[in-house]
Amino acid sequence: DQPIINHRLRKAALDGASVMALNPIDYEFNFPLDYKIIAAPNSITRELSAILKAVIKLSGEKVETAITKLLKDVTINKTHRAIADTLFNSDDAIVLLGNFTTTHPQLALLRTLSGEIAKLTHSKLGYLSEAVNSSGAWLAGAVPHRLAGGIKNSNIGLSSHEMLAQKLKAYLLLGVEPELDCWDTRIAQQAMQDADLVVALTAFQSEALNSYADVLLPIATFAETSGTYINNEGTVQCFNGAVPPQGEARPAWKVLRVLGNSFNVDGFDYESSTEVCDESIKAIGKIEGDNTDQWQLTVTAGAKKQGLQRITETPMNMIDSLTRRATSLQKTNDVADGAIHINSTLAEKNKLSNADDATVEQDKQQVTMKVIVDERVPDNCVLIQSAHPSQSELGGAFGSIKIGKR
Template sequence: LLVIGANLRREVPILAHRLRKAALRGAQVAMLNPARFPHLFPVRAQLTSAPADLVGDLAAVLAAAAAATGKSVPPQLASAVGEARVTDAHRAATQTLLSGERRAVWLGALAARHASFADLRALAAALAQLTGATLGRLAEGGNAAGAYLAGAIPHRLAGARAAARPGLTARDMLQRPLRAYLLLGGLEPSIDALDPESLRMLAKAELVVAVTPFASEEAKRIARVLLPMGTFAETSGTYVNCEGLWQSHPGAAAPVGEARPGWKVLRVLGNLLGLEGFDYQSSEDVLREVREACAGVKPAGYQGSHAVPRAADAIDGAARQPLVDVPMYQTDAVVRRAPSLQKTREGRTAAVTY
């Protein structure tokens, strides 16, 4: 197994525990990360790479794999792989991956946050193909796969259908001012946006509406309207895990006071604006529509043909963008307000920028 850009114990603790059990039984593991994380299990090969060098180091691992297997890399990667400087550490990572009968390459949350993630994914996919490994993506958060299937990304609709008019990413929205913003789910831009300019950009808007469980001082300062929303535990819903398993649950408690589940707040806003497609009566109606849209969706490997540039041609700005590792008990507004969690060692840990 080769893990790329993942602080496993922080991102996916249960998976980290399972990997520890496998490693103690003899599984061979290699890591390519911006720092040496405490894994609590034996790691056969460990590459520590600064964010600006992560793409180059993965290209070197791919070059070592091509040499070891006698196979060629895809032509769109040839330039980046051809100039990679292969060391014994890269060869060790390759040999670790080739040592097992069942092989896998995982991309974690730190890889996904990297400014050159498309390069990392293309190189990882080629590495998996050359070594006969399975390419895996450790989606960030508890329901990232579900959000993607529901179309909660700029360029896709529900069922992973391409959007005729792609929307904006959160970064795009915060880099150029918009007339109005809707902040959903207890977002606290000063923490969640990882952008020091986010509050200044929101202050320029004519209207900011925050749909949130918490009337924080920051929310009161930046939003003209606060709409009370229940937390994830106060509504029914569905999660889709990395395996693709759909798991539905009822609300564990009733929303407090005038708070309503987030989907209901969005439905009423859509009704008031006269928009189509906001006639849901229950969260089961939403689930049914998403399931129907996803009926033809099947798991598939990486299908891209992204060309990775040579290091000399890479965009300097992307290489200089910071890579932030967020502590697990700082990831959302709910855990940030849990005194018991904040008293733990992880809760007292500050975010790290590499």
Template sequence: TVRRVLPLENEAINECWIADRDRFAYEGLYHESRLKTPKIKHGGEWHEVDWQTALEYVKKTLECIAKEDGQDQIGIWANPANTVEELYLAKKLANGLGIKHFDTRLMQQDNRLAGSLQGAQWLGQSIEDLGNADAVLVVGANLRKEQPLLTARLRRAAKSYMALSVIASSREELHMPLFAHEVLHPNDWADFLSKLAQDTQSAVSDGLKQAEKAAVILGAEVQNHPDYAAIYAAAQQLAATTGAVLGILPQAANSVGADVLGVNGGQTVQEMLAQPKKAVLLLNVEPEIDVAGGAKAVAALKQAQSVMAFTPFESETLREVCDVMLPIAPFTETSGSFINMEGRLQSFHGVVKGLADSRPLWKVLRVLGNVFGLDGFEYDSSEQVLKEAVKQEGLSEKLNNQSTWQGASVQMASGLVRVGGVGIYHTDALVRRSAPLQATSHAQTPAARVHPNTLAALGLQDGGRAQAVQGGARVDVSVAADAHLPENVVYLPLHTANAALGALMNRIELERA
């Protein structure tokens, strides 16, 4: 069993550091909800079966739905934390079966950039180069929660030579000197960046322009914004006019890898929620919290004839919406590769045997290819899959943040907008089950924080209770006044306690309890 996690030292990436999230996530590996054997639901009851029976069930079900309704009625939702090998084989299986709807952008709401990007989105430079920049502007990131190690590097640089500016939806305590710290309503970000690109008198844009090395970096709140394309275009324009490098902070361990492989195609998850499929394959996804608008995702899955979960863990939601669950191994029990934010391919190996009947996802997908009789699924190791999936020599050529998109901003709805990102210890299935992490203050049920003026306008009391209403759901929340927030935003990070609500960066209402 895994009893301790230590950092692998690499000065170019993490130096000698490891985040608490990664140091203690292993405590979730042997949680009581760990799925130990394949299960199929019959007559509303779950039954344990062997792997052959489970895979034959998957084959028969997909073939039946494809024959009766067409492959267009099958969708695949894949976690961007899956490895290069897993995503590659999943896409290869989908292609072999004629399944065209495949998406890893689980939290993204605006897909208008698709087709206009010149390559895979990434940091735009090496981690070391960003740390050595003279001026950096970060937009829409909860830095310490999303990127703790990168933030430590930026902090050291900001205390010495870097002019670090932040545009955000809340005033995060960063414990470092900042050149500028603009707290703006998210609906104003696109216009603000456009004005920065045109205003030579702005201290921020002037600082970027005068710097020998500068960068404009976009965080998760930008990427999950309903007007992502317009904000992206404005940031690209700002980077071009100031000579800065445009970069993206990936939201998962292998977001860049998914982009490099080009696995996303057909309808997005959000489009599949609007037009529910007859069959959905969940690859390491807990839909109630991993997908933007979890309640809507669960509702869409309930309409399906078949939902097949490839998952390390059971959950109440999966037991309710699925008809088959296949136990896959977490990263400690398999080998694989990620492509990190700087475009570096990093491979790892398993350190313990798979628990009970769990199997590495790449092996499950390989065997499924064999069960369906598809060509090209003869692999003996993950290294063979990787060799076919990614050629290291051409990797850098696939990284390019430039977009040719031109269009207008989305007309944003008036009212309150929910901000706050994903809670630091609610980012994935493993950390959500780690007892030490869940015992920290950062993991506790968050209050809905709002500006005092907004609080007064809503007739709510600081320290009181309210009903958060979003996505057709209601959740009881405590309310706290926060003068450091813009007016008309609700700072309410995604947490298991409020996962029934709608998507982040969308409209939300607060009503008296």
């Protein structure tokens, strides 16, 4: 789903670099992997803990007492040792956290474990961010606890999940379709339906938006406005709109400016997006490609096994409202299929096959989905692709799930 970094990894692998993976899905890479571990989401922390324990033994260094206690009962196998040894004995290594990590319920623990591995093996630490401007959003302070440049926010706000779970009276949506885009689509839909006011800044109408939004304000797509991206390397990339917005649509920043002025809110007097960018870049300062410091050590117990586990992935042609409406992209294989993917062992256990429909239950919500037998999926796991209407009534992207023959 990230072709540029994939190209670089492939070139490195073909030049002799060692590439190793810890994933919940056995993906087919277009370059060789030296080692791989495929594990259920609730086992990922345990597998990463085992790699860290092997690294600690190689380094001989002391770690925090809390980490020592966490690793006490962790068992190391030969794959954990091989991965640890490869990282420890490499002169130029990097530990990359991907999309499954950043959406995992135990991200803080995974980040702590990865950070310790990187520190003890003298490796770099990086992220394969979810979206094209995730790095820019973090640096610009589009998070509840930070201002631009990483300055601590004394007035900490709510995360998007907290906003939805607390069922606020009003919501302002910016280019998002909650029933398709959110981590827990069921909670998102319920929050929209229960709110007194929902205002959606959107480039598209939909039946769902019309059902809960009180006001739709048309905005331009990314190609119809100027703006700035900051990629994973920290490179600032500014651009202009390629074509004018359609109809009465306006760039989202202009709509927000008008709304801010209408409410007499300070800080909404910008005349161009360039002014916004210049102010943000000044606050951000020099961008350092270093994720190793300024992270609070978080050590909690790993997840306990809870029956069948849901795995959720978002195909690259389903990532936003624009790609989901691109006719050509929707004819490719990289779209959500509205099915559950299970391996043959789980299929046989539940007397299911490719020709069947299955009942799928999560958080006391039940839907019917078709079955695809997929050997990439580990035992006791169910892979569901997000951003498809068939799964919008279920719960979070990870967690316990039940399936049965319809």
